[in-house]
Amino acid sequence: MYRSKIEKLTDYVTGEAVAALLEQNASISGASLANRLKVMAMTETDSDRQQALALALAEVCRELPSARVGAEPTMHNLGVRASAGAKKQ
Template sequence: MKNDFEEKMADIMIGEAVTALLEQDIAISWAVLADRLRAAIEHETDEDRVRAGLRAIEEVRREMQIRASEKIGVASLTEQKLH
């Protein structure tokens, strides 16, 4: 049950960060989102939000790694076709 709460809170924090970026007319990227989440938990005093923020950052990092792997895979396939 605790994991469900943290997961929901992480999703909420991601949503809050995206909303803030949109309101400030800042281009959204995975890196910018991770930075915004780090800033959000920097002065956070609620332990649940800190844990959820760390979980959200981990989710964003994981997504960044997946995207990077996909780009490398596509580049590799393109190089193979050129030879």
Template sequence: MHRTKNEKLKDDLIGEAVLLILKNNGPINFKALASKLRAMAMGESDPERQAALAAAVAEIEQRNAGSANNPAETRGNYSIDNMHHLMTKNSQPRADKKH
């Protein structure tokens, strides 16, 4: 898939914001991410990065609004029931299996 330079920059800045949140032991959620991106934009002097940060905030807010209307959307393609089944499976490990 071909992505533009601006799309790549936007994704890089989202990643940077997530790392900053993690470094500060903050919660990783849409609200915290949008807030961190806004704070980054306030201190940014490069117009290209400012535009990418604004686009990132808009994307995160759009996804947040969508997830509020459809909570299943935030889970993506994951099946919670299948995960629960895997984590609560009562099968015992085989004796000849060490790992």
């Protein structure tokens, strides 16, 4: 009900990543979504969006098994702690 700015932004950047994949007529999978989020994170300069992208990637990797392979080291390279605002299950 009461979601933080970063939580809302995390959903927004996830939607942007999915929309970009659809626009490219690419397959939608956990792996393709994780890769798109990584690409977005590499070029992002806004710190809030960087944090949201890291959280989105962490969530995708946690929820979609196909996204887990090779995702963890890249999250470290983002320079943002993905677990800082991650939702607890």
